[in-house]
Amino acid sequence: MKATSRLAATLLAAAFATAASAADKPVTDVTGATDHPLIKRFTGSWLAGQRISNWDAAQLPGSAELSKADARQYREPINLEGRITRTLYIAPRGKSALEVWRNYEQALTAAGFRKRFACEAKCADLYFAWWKTSEPNKGMTWARGDIETPTGNRYSLTSATSVEDGRMLVGTLGKPGQETHVLLYNSLAANASTGLVATYLEIIEPKSMATGQVTVDPAALQAGLAAEGRVTLTGLFFDTGRTELKTESKPQLDAMAELLKSQPTLKAWIVGHTDNVGAFEANEKLSLARAQAVVAALTAAPYKVDGKRLTAKGLASLAPVAGNGDDTGKAKNRRVELVAQ
Known part of the structure; x- marks a missing residue:
């Protein structure tokens, strides 16, 4: 070199x-x-x-x-x-x-x-x-x-x-x-x-979400039904991918039972919804099973609502209320609704 x-x-x-x-x-x-x-x-x-x-x-x-x-x-x-x-x-x-x-x-x-x-x-x-x-x-x-x-x-x-x-x-x-x-x-x-x-x-x-931060008012449920014929049940909680209601769902169930008791002629659909993540068939089954869990809870003790007044349906991702492009929209779409028949 x-x-x-x-x-x-x-x-x-x-x-x-x-x-x-x-x-x-x-x-x-x-x-x-x-x-x-x-x-x-x-x-x-x-x-x-x-x-x-x-x-x-x-x-x-x-x-x-x-x-x-x-x-x-x-x-x-x-x-x-x-x-x-x-x-x-x-x-x-x-x-x-x-x-x-x-x-x-x-x-x-x-x-x-x-x-x-x-x-x-x-x-x-x-x-x-x-x-x-x-x-x-x-x-x-x-x-x-x-x-x-x-x-x-x-x-x-x-x-x-x-x-x-x-x-x-x-x-x-x-x-x-x-x-x-x-x-x-x-x-x-x-x-x-x-x-x-x-x-x-x-x-x-794994960690339970802090609860008791939002109160559920039966009058608010009635107002939602009167205004739109449906209301989102924001106080119902499930683990991801599961169909069992979590214990922190009790205040929401209490309010629903009180509403149904105060209006004995009211019949309603309990409708489950998911975001668009995963196979549609699996989401359809999940949304229906969650709606059925809500119906089962309301018709059992201590509420004992007449089962003929409630019908469970699962719509998977067919009726979104927000876009599924981000986590915020997906969270809004994962919900259960009370719909007047």
């Missing part, structure tokens, strides 16, 4: 090392954020962002397979409610996405993790379907700051996950019936030029 070539190479290496050193300056965790007690971070990683919802809804993929009708939707979505912790980590430079992935996988397995599915190759379609319905699609605005590449380019942490070298793992920890659901996704951070690995961890813990 000529002396000038060696000098140029030396200067280039020195410049790269200086840039890398600047990019690798110590970064502190986001203020107030910490590892979830169940799962600690990959050694040397920094916590770039965290969002905790004390009680909310979440949807996870139940398999790596996507809907044949719409490749942007999961074939087996898992709809959950509870305490949700979303955390974003950036691993130290020099670590591969595979190394980070294997370490998380081994730690989870040792903790008794029950894997629902894992995608380790050709996960692009799954990533985009997940991205469409997940927190990363909303920009992860709770992840503040940016990533600097060795050459000085910057990428916002709000879009730190990527499709490049991406892998996903979904499963549960804990006892059956009390499972904590976990989604792990890691990939190159933003893109290959950063030389870093991003890990997104979503943990959904």
